[in-house]
Amino acid sequence: MTVPVKPKRGYRSLRRSAQASDTRAAVLSAAHDLFIREGWQKTTIAAIARQAGVSAETIYAGFGSKLALLEAVVVASVRGLQPGTALMDQAGPRAVMEAPDQRSQIALFAKDIAEVLRRVAPLMAVVRAAAESEPALKELYVGLHRGRTGNLAMLVDAMLRHGPLRTDRDTAIASLDRLSSPELFLVVTNVEGLSPAQYATWLADALTALLLR
Known part of the structure; x- marks a missing residue:
């Protein structure tokens, strides 16, 4: 009898980590564009979520608030191609x-x-x-x-x-x-x-x- 081989947990963790990183990058990119184009007041989490292709809940879970997201966008821009x-x-x-x-x-x-x-x-x-x-x-x-x-x-x-x-x-x-x-x-x-x-x-x-x- 052949025993099914289960996917390794480490692989699943790496995939989830990559997906989370891609989602964060998409949110930061969308927020960057909207903050510069629309300014602080007119930029909403809902608009950022639409442009990034995620839910508003995902943004709040990842960043906490619009203020924290703006700060994260500034930091990411300072760091350029090496965000980490x-x-x-x-x-x-x-x-x-x-x-x-x-x-x-x-x-x-x-x-x-x-x-x-x-x-x-x-x-x-x-x-x-x-x-x-x-x-x-x-x-x-x-x-x-x-x-x-x-x-x-x-x-x-x-x-x-x-x-x-x-x-x-x-x-x-x-x-x-x-x-x-x-x-x-x-x-x-x-x-x-x-x-x-x-x-x-x-x-x-x-x-x-x-x-x-």
């Missing part, structure tokens, strides 16, 4: 931290941050606009900027390991924070018409002049 890897652990920022001198660090940073801002700046504009009338969105907006500042402090500390800067540490962090902000990136690209690559060149020149002796 924190930004500072990715190859671009690691190369900046490990570069052999301050000029190389600035050049690599400017190129890398321009690509990050190309992805995330439009979403930060959505958060900023909503933050003007909703306290929870203001808290998210401030928190996202606080996270940026923390990452930039790590860069300044890496630069200081190669020698002193033209300014003190806090001023250097503030200069990086302002010049590489999503808000300024949008002015430079959307209003002035520079490309992200041109912005990166300008940023590298500005930071070199401000920070290096």
Whole structure:
């Protein structure tokens, strides 16, 4: 008598995990498009669910709320092609931290941050606009900027390991924070018409002049 072979539990778990990952990616993609096109107020969970091809219940189960979903979309945009890897652990920022001198660090940073801002700046504009009338969105907006500042402090500390800067540490962090902000990136690209690559060149020149002796 032949005993039926049951599917291995590990295979089923992997399949479920892959399906969950695909569903999450579809929801994030739909939410990204709708938040940018419609803004915070007009974007609904129902609309996101329709575009993603899932139920609203699935979105609530996976993210909890529209606010949490927006935050997840911003984080995913920051991380780009490596959604499971924190930004500072990715190859671009690691190369900046490990570069052999301050000029190389600035050049690599400017190129890398321009690509990050190309992805995330439009979403930060959505958060900023909503933050003007909703306290929870203001808290998210401030928190996202606080996270940026923390990452930039790590860069300044890496630069200081190669020698002193033209300014003190806090001023250097503030200069990086302002010049590489999503808000300024949008002015430079959307209003002035520079490309992200041109912005990166300008940023590298500005930071070199401000920070290096």
